[in-house]
Amino acid sequence: MATEKGQKVVWFQAAGCTGCSISLMNSSYPDLVNLLLDELVPGKGITLLFHATLMGPTGRPALELLDRVPREAAGQYVLVVEGALPTGHENFGRVGEVPMAARAAELARKAIAVVAMGSCASYGGIPAGAPNPAGCIGMGELLRQEGIGVPVINVPGCPPHPRWFVETLVTVLARGLPAPEELDDAGRLRNVYSGLIHEHCPRRPDFDVARFAPYFGEQGCLYELGCRGPFTNAACPEHAWNGGVNWCIRAGHPCIGCTEPDFPDRFSPFFRKLSLEEELMTYRRQG
């Protein structure tokens, strides 16, 4: 059992859908029990202090745990945030009467580091789609606005593949906080978000000979149906999803770019083929 000397982790949920937690619960090797109880790298595991979906205590005892952490475990815990932070009005999101954004900032201020789990916590995600009714932002932006210098590691995806979180977690446990050059421009670990989906797509041979699927459920590259694989950094083709059984493009659905900053607006409407100009602009932006 690694729980006694495990790295303390607080999992805080804000403007999200719990999909990132459910995705992590889909992890196998290590599975959730391994993650909670076992050494993940030699001599190191985690001790989960707070996770509202899974924890036993409810109401005041649960809230007191959350209130005590920044005081009693300052500088000792990693904060994982799931969901965006509503900043448009303090009543848009509260946990224990306190606005979520204020609570997230308070927890982050005393953390060793913040792991932004999912595209909402990383960049705002779906709730930040125009016109962003609740003023949702990601943790990086929140900490910039609050002048909090704690490092943030983004693990985007809607939701992220559990492996991307596990890779990020064990990298930090084994080697400590990443150096700035280990993160890409979007704040993701380069070794986890290491290439465009298009580069490893099994339908790439279809693209190369311009054999495009005319409709859902048909053979061929999905580019003309709106696929954003050429612009999306994610290891979906390599890992596939849910124990490797399938993933979006294999299932005949165009990639919608859910790991990228400015998802969903950059890629909406999802089922519209991008023009050549847009494509070139995107390539240029990414250098």
Added chain:
Amino acid sequence: MSRLVIDPITRIEGHLKVEIQVEDGAITEARCTGALYRGLEEILRGRHPLDAQRITTRICGVCPLAHSTAASLCLDDALGLSPPRGGQLLRNLIYGANYLHNHVLHFYHLALPDYLPAGALPGALSPGTDEDRRFSQQEANRLAGHYLEALAVRRKAQELVALFGGKMPHDMAIVPGGVTYRPTLGEVAAFRFRLKEIMGFIETSYIPDLLLLAERYHDYFGLGQVGKLLAYGCFPLEGERLFPAGVVLGGELVPFDPGEIREGFAHSWYSGDGPQPPWAEEAPPAPDKAGGYSWIKAPRYRGEPCEVGPAARAAVGLRAGTPEFRELAQDILREADVPPDALSSAMGRHLARGMETLFIARAMESWLSQLDLSAPVATEYRIPQEGRGQGLAEAPRGAVGHWIEIKGRVIAHYQVIAPTTWNASPRDEAGKPGPIEQALAGTPVSGDGVLEAGRIVRSFDPCLACAIQ
């Protein structure tokens, strides 16, 4: 008299605060506050209609299929599409798999810790109190073991969704007109063997564990009752539905008419005059509104707050369902030694959830054997200049509805009323409390009321991300 705030209610989806008044050993009044507003309906306005398929799926990570299904039905309706039989079978199989994940997760990981002794589960998972624990040490050990086993079972159920649906959470393959994927024979076999394993767990662990819980806590069949029940029905196939639609008012089954649904906002943080029909609803957020206490709106059927969910599906199913459902439901009711009208209760909801898990898993075996992998799975779509659509389905936690209005080939209006919008709704224009508020009022409590309130609230399997989009 004491006033107690329970915030956060943990082991549910999302952000719910419940306030109870306790007087002379009973809860006299309760208020439910949905504490998060995102505004996804507003985000949909002006977008391409098909974006609703992908964006509404992301309303909820526990039951994305509730929304991908309702959205696809809503868009099918607006675009005039009728999925081919193969597409419908695959939709049902994908959706059914979401139920298996949801109900196993809910029973073992969200609800059961309310009944297990402190220390039965490791670390932060450990139940917060030892109050009113009735299992023997041996039983508690067995249930805790099944808690851990169920983590893998629900993961396998998510693999079922992904096999035909692409990935999970946030399935991708359901689209207007059908599905995007025709699985291979090998994948059908992979599906069948996972389903068989899950079925084994349901039959040999889930149902017996549920019946043990129902026996030890038989008094909870008398707590948390609501009584007015509503189901939209779901799992269509060739004009029939596995779960029929209906309303049970005063013990009588009444035909369901979607035109009778209205949403009010008297105590919700929205402006606008209520109650309004979903197709024409205009209710901008008003976070400072006096008298408001929740982001959840107050949907009503003919002015009545209705409970939705497994108890409603079972109540309607017992009166109008398939012979297979009625037989299974009656068997389980007999084993639990309760009458059908005990379904709308803190323990009855668990029982209804368990019986339908078994029923759906059996239906999935049948659908799987009917798959024809050479048949088309989708029809082509064209976006009309103008159009209206309605998509009604059953999420694991109850009736879910999507409504769309298309103007100029974009979304002019999109409305979602989710199960927890019904169940956790606040008081309405007429001052009638929502179903969970009703279920809590009158409950006798042994201590401060947190224990009983937690058990009753969780029996509804609330999902706040769905309740307020």
